[in-house]
Amino acid sequence: MTHKSELAALEIENLTKCYGTFEAVKKVSFNIFPGEVFALLGPNGAGKTSIISIISTLEKLTSGSVKIFGVDIEKETMQSKRLIGVVHQEIVNSGFFDVTEILDFMSGYYGIYKNSERINYILHKLGLYEHRQKKVKQLSGGMKRRLMVAKALVHSPKLLLLDEPTAGVDIQLREDLWNFVRELQSEGMSVLLTTHYLQEAQELCQRIGILDKGQLKLVGQTKEIIKQFSLRKILIKTKTEESHYEANAFFEKKDQGYYSYFLPDNNYLGKLLQELSLKAEDILDIQTQEGSLEMAFKKAIEMKS
Ligand SMILES: Nc1ncnc2c1ncn2[C@@H]1O[C@H](COP(=O)(O)OP(=O)(O)OP(=O)(O)O)[C@@H](O)[C@H]1O
Numbered sequence: 001m002t003h004k005s006e007l008a009a010l011e012i013e014n015l016t017k018c019y020g021t022f023e024a025v026k027k028v029s030f031n032i033f034p035g036e037v038f039a040l041l042g043p044n045g046a047g048k049t050s051i052i053s054i055i056s057t058l059e060k061l062t063s064g065s066v067k068i069f070g071v072d073i074e075k076e077t078m079q080s081k082r083l084i085g086v087v088h089q090e091i092v093n094s095g096f097f098d099v100t101e102i103l104d105f106m107s108g109y110y111g112i113y114k115n116s117e118r119i120n121y122i123l124h125k126l127g128l129y130e131h132r133q134k135k136v137k138q139l140s141g142g143m144k145r146r147l148m149v150a151k152a153l154v155h156s157p158k159l160l161l162l163d164e165p166t167a168g169v170d171i172q173l174r175e176d177l178w179n180f181v182r183e184l185q186s187e188g189m190s191v192l193l194t195t196h197y198l199q200e201a202q203e204l205c206q207r208i209g210i211l212d213k214g215q216l217k218l219v220g221q222t223k224e225i226i227k228q229f230s231l232r233k234i235l236i237k238t239k240t241e242e243s244h245y246e247a248n249a250f251f252e253k254k255d256q257g258y259y260s261y262f263l264p265d266n267n268y269l270g271k272l273l274q275e276l277s278l279k280a281e282d283i284l285d286i287q288t289q290e291g292s293l294e295m296a297f298k299k300a301i302e303m304k305s
């Protein structure tokens with residue numbers, strides 16, 4: 001798939017953000033292609049929220065540029081704001097209005113006055129329909145988070161920014177939300193999300209970026225990053241226990257009768273068995289575990305910049 005001729009949904013170039021003298025985001029560049037779900041991952045304080053706040057023009061960038069479908073957020077701020085929907089990490093909602101009223105106000109903010117069809121669709125999708133007449137202060141934390149997602153979607157944005165939308169929500173909503181994101185994606189929406197649940201990012205996102213201390217350490221196809229930066233684990237249960245099984249360079253640990261080894265790829269399996277002088281009749285069981293994004297993430301963070 002080539003995206004080169006298409007206008008990027010999001011184009012970030014050499015983005016730097018300073019809070020006083022502290023550089024929170026350092027020359028970050030990456031693109032999100034139309035219709036793509038992209039995750040920005042990184043430890044606490046990496047700069048993820050800072051980047052999202054800049055894209056949504058809540059914070060001003062220090063240098064560099066951000067374009068949404070070619071629209072420069074600094075030069076054409078109003079136009080760029082219409083193209084995005086944003087769910088902030090911090091829950092903020094005015095407590096005295098009910099759910100439907102808030103979504104009506106939000107639509108009005110974008111100049112849309114007859115939006116009940118879209119609003120009802122979103123309420124159903126996010127499991128909020130039965131709570132639509134509740135005032136915000138009567139909602140639980142998870143419901144407030146859903147309301148924030150609903151608010152971000154009333155004007156059918158082309159790029160959705162989700163800053164840890166699943167923090168503090170139950171498993172059911174997490175699944176529902178990700179299924180909804182998949183549905184929005186199939187309708188052509190592009191999504192930038194941050195999450196600390198790496199398994200979810202691995203399942204949901206075509207590409208990811210790994211950020212640490214303001215620097216983008218890695219960006220690429222999720223599958224490729226896992227392949228390149230994580231190791232396959234082989235577990236072998238042997239007939240007898242020999243000390244040289246543990247003396248191997250790939251050896252990780254011995255646990256419940258299984259010796260485990262980390263291998264760069266499958267081509268090493270034969271080599272390993274040879275080094276251990278293991279023949280078929282010496283082996284009771286052999287299992288392999290694929291590399292995970294979690295493993296790749298840890299390695300990327302350890303990488304020198
Ligand atoms: N308004 C601000 N003034 C000063 N420093 C700030 C401000 N906002 C963020 N920072 C600092 O910038 C760095 C990046 O913060 P940011 O909130 O972008 O991180 P994050 O990746 O979103 O972290 P988390 O995973 O905890 O949400 C941190 O060191 C933080 O203390």
Ligand SMILES: [Mg+2]
Nearest residue numbers: 048049050089
């Ligand atoms: Mg954050």
